Structure formats: structure tokens, C-alpha cells
Amino acid sequence: MAVDITAMRAYTDGSVFTHVVGASPTAPTDASTALNVGFVEVGAISEDGITESTSQDRTDVFIWQNNTLARRIPGQFSKTFKFAAAETKIFNLGIQYAGSSVTTTGEGAAVQEKAPSTDIRRWVLNGKDGSTKGIRLYLPLAEVTDRGDVVWQSGGVTVYDWTLTAYPDASGVVAYRYYIGVS
DSSP states (O other), X not given: OOOOGXXXXXXXXXXEEEOOTTOOOOOOOSSSSOOOTTOEXXXXXXXXXXXXXEEEEEEEEEETGGGEEEEEEEEEEEEEEEEEEOOOOHHHHHHXXXXXXXXXXSSXXXXXXXXXXXXXXXXXXXXXXXXXXXXXXXXXXXXXXXXXXXXXXXXXXXXXXXXXXEOXXXXXXXXXXXXXXXX
């Protein structure tokens, strides 16, 4: 089998979108059509990009004969996406402080912070490798389930480190994937 280096991907650019609480923008159905105007871009993402993780427990079943592994039964499954939003703006503050009062003021914003509440939204993650390769993931039900430390420092920008957990929709799908430039 020949190696085809043109099939390799290096997503060096991309974007993350979600929507305001209560909105239901139309889901994307491909990788290139413009998103529904209800989706709002989170903005700059830190240089680490997006890390996708899959976890599934397995239960080993051994049989008596030769103490042999006979089966690995699939168990609990989870899909997460981790990234750090690098822009401090009203929209992102609403995600960071879900369930809190976030308002615009004459000088910027005010947050009356409470413990985070459940905030399940639709999310779109785009990855680009040049102009001819790309991926779009549509997460029909996902929420920020982990918020990392917000660091104030002189050596870098403040970022909002989020882990999204994707939940299955009515069809059991946690992520719809659309690729550009795959043959």
C-alpha cells in the first residue's frame, strides 16, 4: 500500500461557534455552507487549538477454560472537546459564568457570579488545513462541564479554559462530522 501524504491533516486554523441561551439555530449539514446567523463565534482560541477526547469503559469477561479473555463488553462512553477561549467579551463571559447575571455597563461589563448552572447548547467546531481541507463538527447537545483556572499574568493573555461534553441527541449521535477534501 502506497503512502499518500496529501491525505494527512494539520488543522492550523479554525473556529468555535455556539449561540445565545434560548436560541435554536438551524444545524449545519455540510462543512462549507455558511452557518445560520444564530451561531456566534467565540473568537480567538489559544495556540493549543482543540483537543478531542473519547473515553469508553470496557468490562473484561474471562472464561474458566485456560483463564482466557472471552469478551470485552462496552460500557460508559463520553466525548469531550477542550480548548481555551482567548477573548474577554460579553458572549464569552456568559459561557464562563453560566447561570450568572452578565450585563453590559457604561465601562464594559458586570458579572454577578453564581455557581455554574446547566447550559446545554448547540456547538460548531471548524478546523482548516489550508484552503482545500477542513472539518466541521456539529455538537447538537453539549455544555461546558469543566472550567479551568483563569490566570492573570504578565507573560500571556487571560484565557477561559473550557471542556465541552457532548451528549447524544434523539438519534443517539454526539457529533456530526463533515469533511472537505477527503477521497
